[in-house]
Amino acid sequence: MATPLYAIRAAKNIAAQVLAVLAAVFGIFWLVWIIWTTLRMGVSSLNLALFTEMTPPPGAEGGGMLNAFFGSALMSMLGILLGAPIGVLAGTYLAEYSSKSWLGETVRFVNDILLSAPSIVLGLFVYTMVVAQMGHFSALAGGIALAFIVLPVVVRTTDEMLRLVPSQMREAALSLGVPQWKVTMQVLYRSALPGIVTGILLALARISGETAPLLFSALNNQYWTTDVLSPMANVPVVIFQYAMSPFENWHSLAWAGAFVLTLFVLLTSLVARAIVSRNKMTHD
Amino acid sequence: MNAIAPTAADDSRDLADIRTDNRFRWLVTGAGVFVLVSLAAAALSMLWGGRAAFQKFGIAFLWTDEWDAVQQQFGALVPIYGTLVTAFIAMLIAVPISFGIAFFLTEIAPKWLRTPVGAAIELLAGIPSIIYGMWGLFVLVPVLAEHVYPWVDANFGQIPFVGVLFAGPPLGLGMGTAGLVLAIMVIPFVSSVMREVFLTVPGRLKESAYALGATRWEVVWDVVLPYTRSAVIGGIFLGLGRALGETMAVTFVLGNAHSLTMSLLEPGNSIAATIANEFTEADSEMYRSSLIALGFVLFIVTFIVLSIARLMLRSLNKREGN
Numbered sequence: 001m002a003t004p005l006y007a008i009r010a011a012k013n014i015a016a017q018v019l020a021v022l023a024a025v026f027g028i029f030w031l032v033w034i035i036w037t038t039l040r041m042g043v044s045s046l047n048l049a050l051f052t053e054m055t056p057p058p059g060a061e062g063g064g065m066l067n068a069f070f071g072s073a074l075m076s077m078l079g080i081l082l083g084a085p086i087g088v089l090a091g092t093y094l095a096e097y098s099s100k101s102w103l104g105e106t107v108r109f110v111n112d113i114l115l116s117a118p119s120i121v122l123g124l125f126v127y128t129m130v131v132a133q134m135g136h137f138s139a140l141a142g143g144i145a146l147a148f149i150v151l152p153v154v155v156r157t158t159d160e161m162l163r164l165v166p167s168q169m170r171e172a173a174l175s176l177g178v179p180q181w182k183v184t185m186q187v188l189y190r191s192a193l194p195g196i197v198t199g200i201l202l203a204l205a206r207i208s209g210e211t212a213p214l215l216f217s218a219l220n221n222q223y224w225t226t227d228v229l230s231p232m233a234n235v236p237v238v239i240f241q242y243a244m245s246p247f248e249n250w251h252s253l254a255w256a257g258a259f260v261l262t263l264f265v266l267l268t269s270l271v272a273r274a275i276v277s278r279n280k281m282t283h284d
Numbered sequence: 285m286n287a288i289a290p291t292a293a294d295d296s297r298d299l300a301d302i303r304t305d306n307r308f309r310w311l312v313t314g315a316g317v318f319v320l321v322s323l324a325a326a327a328l329s330m331l332w333g334g335r336a337a338f339q340k341f342g343i344a345f346l347w348t349d350e351w352d353a354v355q356q357q358f359g360a361l362v363p364i365y366g367t368l369v370t371a372f373i374a375m376l377i378a379v380p381i382s383f384g385i386a387f388f389l390t391e392i393a394p395k396w397l398r399t400p401v402g403a404a405i406e407l408l409a410g411i412p413s414i415i416y417g418m419w420g421l422f423v424l425v426p427v428l429a430e431h432v433y434p435w436v437d438a439n440f441g442q443i444p445f446v447g448v449l450f451a452g453p454p455l456g457l458g459m460g461t462a463g464l465v466l467a468i469m470v471i472p473f474v475s476s477v478m479r480e481v482f483l484t485v486p487g488r489l490k491e492s493a494y495a496l497g498a499t500r501w502e503v504v505w506d507v508v509l510p511y512t513r514s515a516v517i518g519g520i521f522l523g524l525g526r527a528l529g530e531t532m533a534v535t536f537v538l539g540n541a542h543s544l545t546m547s548l549l550e551p552g553n554s555i556a557a558t559i560a561n562e563f564t565e566a567d568s569e570m571y572r573s574s575l576i577a578l579g580f581v582l583f584i585v586t587f588i589v590l591s592i593a594r595l596m597l598r599s600l601n602k603r604e605g606n
Contacts, residue, residue, distance in 0.1 A: 013499035017392055023384020024393075024401070027475065030468045031408045034419045041422075089315035097312055107316045110323050113590045116522060117323075118529020120556050121586070124579040125326040127563075128333040148322060155319060179301040181308035209412020212531040212560055219564065236414050240532065243418050251422075258415050269410045273403070 035262075042259020045252035050260070055222055055238055061249055065257050067224045071139060071232040072208060075218060078143025078228070079207050083150030084200050090151075091158025091196075096184060108159070115152040122148045123213030131217055139225075139232035142218025149210060150203040157199025161192040194275050201272035205265045211236035235261055327583060334577030336570055345577060351542040353567075358574035360581060362542050366459060366554040367582070370534060371527040373463025373548070378470040378527075379520055385471070386478035390508075391500050402479060409472035417536035420465040425537060429456030433549055452549035457539035460548035465533050470523040477519030477597075481512045518596030525590040529582060531556035555582045 049064040056063025090107065098104020126145040131137055165188055173183040189196070219231040220241060239257045242250035331338075337345060337358060348359025385405070389398050433454035441451035452458075485508050493507045509516065539551020540561050555578050566572040 009499055009502070013501040016387075016501035016504075020384040020387040020392055023381045024388040027381055027385050027405070027471050028401075031405075031472070033423070034411070034416065034468075035408075037419050037423050038415055086315050086318055089312045090319050093312035093316035097309060098316065103313075103316070107319050109591075109594060111319050112594050113587060114319065114323055116525050116590055116593075117326075118525075118531065118556060118582060118586055120529065120531045120559055121326060121330070121579055121583045124333065124559070124576055125329050128329040128576065129325070132333070148326075151319065151322070179305050181305050182301075184308070205410055209414060211412070211414045212556070215560060216563055236412065236532075239414055239418070240535075243421065243536070254418065258418055262411060262415055265410055265412060266407060269407055 038255070038259055038262050041252075041255035042262075045256040046259065047256075050253070050256050054224055055233060055253075056249065057222065058245070058250075059247055063249070063253065065233075065235065065238060065253060067221065068233040068235045068238040068257065069260075070224075070226075071142075071218070071221070071234040072236070074226075074228070075139055075142040075146055075214070075232065075234055076204060076207055078140070079146025079150050080200060080204060082143060083147035083203070084154050086147075087151045087154025087199075087203075088158050088196060091155045092162060092184060092188075094155065094159040095162035096180075096188070111152050111155045114148075115156060118212075119149060119210050120212035123216040126213065127216040134229075137217060137219040137231040139218050139228045139230065142214050142232065142234065143228070145213035145217040146207040146210065149207050149213065150200075153203040153206060154196075154199045157202065158192070158196050161195025161199070162188055164195070165191045194278070198272045198275045201268055201275070205268040205272065208268070209236060209261055209265055211240050215240070327580070327587075330576055330580040330583060334573050334580050336573035337577040340570065341574075345574075346581070349544050353571050356568065356570050358570070360555070360574075360578055362544050363553050363555040363558045363578060364581065365544060366462075366538065366552040367528055367556070367585075369459050369548075369552070370462040370466055370538070370554055371524060373460065374466035374470055374527040375520065375524055377464065377467035378474055378523060381467070382471050382475035382478055382519075382523075385475040386482055387504050389475075389479050390482040391504060402476070405472045406476050409476065412532075413469060413530060414532040416465055416469050416533040420461065420533065421536040424465065425456035425461060427456075428461055429454050433460075437549065448546040449548050452545075452547035454549060455539065455551065457537055457551050458547070458549050459538065459552045461537045462534040462552075462554070463548070465537055466527045466530055469530060469533055470527050473526060474519050474523040477522060478516055481515040481519060482508055484515075485511050514596045518593045518598075521589050521593035521596065525586050525593060528589060529556060529586045531560050535560045555579070 049062055050066075051064060051069065052066055053062065053064035054067050055065055090111070094104055094108055094111075098107070123145055126141055126148070130141040130144055134141070169187055169191060170183060173187045174180070178187075214234050214237050218234055218237070220237045221231045221233045223233075225232055235257050239254045239261070242254035242257075245251070341348065341358065345358070345360050346364065347361050348357075349361040350357045350359045351362060352358070389402055393401065433456065436450050437452065437454060440449075441447050443450075482504075489507055489511065490503050493503045498506070534554050535557040538553055538557045540553055540557060541551035542553055542558075543550075545552060559575050559579055563572070563575050566575055
């Protein structure tokens with residue numbers, strides 16, 4: 001017969017495990033609910049016009065989000081083009097050049113903070129630095145705001161991926177008399193390329209859903225424009241404004257946009273994960 | 285001559301390499317410094333943008349509850365209170381749930397289930413916050429307003445002292461709802477940090493405990509948790525930083541009301557939601573400046589929280605290196 005102590009310990013153990021399983025079910029439950037809602041509402045509002053027509057005026061029927069998709073694509077590209085090169089270089093500095101110096105440690109610390117800093121703060125930063133100086137909202141400002149979100153993600157992954165490159169590769173190249181910049185450009189980058197690309201893809205997935213920073217930089221535009229110096233429509237801000245509006249038609253457009261956005265984000269992060277795991281296989 | 289004599293061509297190539305090497309070093313160091321500068325510039329630019337508000341209202345800006353665009357009187361108390369309350373509710377829900385998920389994924393779940401569930405949770409952490417907000421507004425709010433809040437009001441609203449928290453009209457919008465949506469958003473982050481941290485515990489430690497007859501719960505509570513304590517706290521603070529600064533998810537469900545209320549059922553406001561809702565409508569210099577000043581307050585608070593998180597997590601990295 002088990003003594004009371006054993007019985008109590010066993011009961012505690014079972015209770016804790018049941019609670020843990022319930023916690024996991026609780027967590028998964030909400031997430032499944034959210035995905036299911038997005039899927040159901042999104043698919044029912046999805047049609048071809050979404051990709052061929054402009055955002056409709058208040059109260060009008062039909063319409064699509066062509067200008068918003070274009071604006072989001074353009075600003076995300078701007079964000080990547082501005083943020084990724086600086087990010088790769090800064091990551092290179094951390095992994096290859098800083099070697100435990102106080103400056104390197106500080107940069108790494110600050111970068112980690114930037115990585116999880118609220119994006120609304122970066123939006124206000126770009127507002128005061130760019131929009132207030134130029135006097136008007138613009139797609140360029142939106143791209144700059146997104147670049148500040150891309151930057152820390154790329155710095156972090158580049159730093160980590162370069163440090164995964166075996167030091168024998170550096171030593172072998174250096175002992176052949178190859179200068180360090182060439183070792184970095186031709187040996188290290190080549191070896192860490194899949195990882196760096198993953199970082200950029202993760203950054204892309206992250207900025208494509210960012211709303212708050214664009215609210216203060218690119219704002220929105222009901223019409224088609226390709227002028228980067230003017231306000232430009234973009235998917236997240238359109239979703240925000242349409243979802244908060246009282247119009248039924250705008251709601252269904254917002255759901256369709258949300259569905260496309262979620263799909264894009266999930267696919268991008270899946271591709272990024274696939275690259276990482278395939279790369280890991282070949283290194284092992 | 286057995287050594288190869290250096291020629292003029294070799295010399296100039298070496299020199300060119302040295303020059304390029306130096307330039308490259310400066311380039312990458314400059315990029316590193318750029319990261320530092322951008323964080324400092326973000327802080328300074330918001331201090332500059334909010335200077336009019338700070339000058340006019342002084343430090344009392346932080347605890348004045350007036351927010352009146354017509355009278356040009358602004359105080360940050362209501363948004364600060366809302367931010368703290370919603371983040372607190374979110375952590376109250378998210379921390380135990382995340383711990384449970386991490387416990388489940390590292391000790392209880394069968395091996396074949398661990399990777400897919402872990403990966404699913406991490407993928408879901410990437411869903412844009414605006415989706416959580418829309419879901420909250422269109423799906424969660426009606427459900428809470430019709431089925432949950434009336435019951436909460438009826439059953440808890442009359443209890444002395446704590447009753448005020450649960451009394452109020454069942455609108456569905458409010459700080460309780462915002463806290464819940466935030467919790468759902470934060471759970472994937474905190475649980476994936478906890479899971480990763482739990483996996484760093486050396487197998488021999490856990491095996492010794494099991495060999496002495498410890499139960500799974502005792503292994504997690506008495507071996508795994510003490511071993512990873514600082515990193516777990518770091519993960520919690522990381523989630524807290526996210527909850528404090530989250531904008532879109534709460535903007536949808538908070539209700540945007542500038543009133544100080546104890547009730548979790550009544551609409552409130554948070555720093556981020558106030559800025560997101562009102563910035564494009566701010567028509568005066570003082571209004572806009574006050575909103576930027578709010579942003580500066582948010583920046584300082586999250587900076588402190590995230591610094592603590594990183595310092596706590598750092599000790600883990602050191603241990604991993606050993």
